[in-house]
Amino acid sequence: MASVIRLSVCSRFRSDTITFCPATIQSAITCAVASAISSAPFYRENTFVAHWISAYMVLWMAMSPLALAAAPWIRRVVGLLTAPTPTGRASPDK
Structure with missing residues (x-):
């Protein structure tokens, strides 16, 4: 039953996307953490949530295009770094 139910959000998209x-997802999480850290000084003024939301929106709108543009390149680099060698191992023994 578990194999039939697809809980992944990404499984709904075409394979080329x-x-x-x-x-x-990574840019959303990273921007949420970064904006929370940058909004920390506003915690004592009780304006943390307002500053965090506005900082999050600005950061995410700025970083999403960069993350999407870099995604194919990062995937290729990770594929090259983790590709098995002709001996069948990920890295040669020394």
Whole structure:
């Protein structure tokens, strides 16, 4: 039953756009953390949530295009770094 139910959000997209789904999720999480850190000084003024939301929106709108543009390149680099060698191992023994 578990194999029939697909809980992944990314599984709903076409296979040629699947590269961009993890990049979008990662940029959203990274921007949420970065904007929370940058809004920390506003915690004592009780304006943290307002500053965090506005900072998050600005950061995510700025970083999403960059993350989406870099996603195919990053996927290729990771593929090259993790590709098995002719001996069948990920890296040669020394």
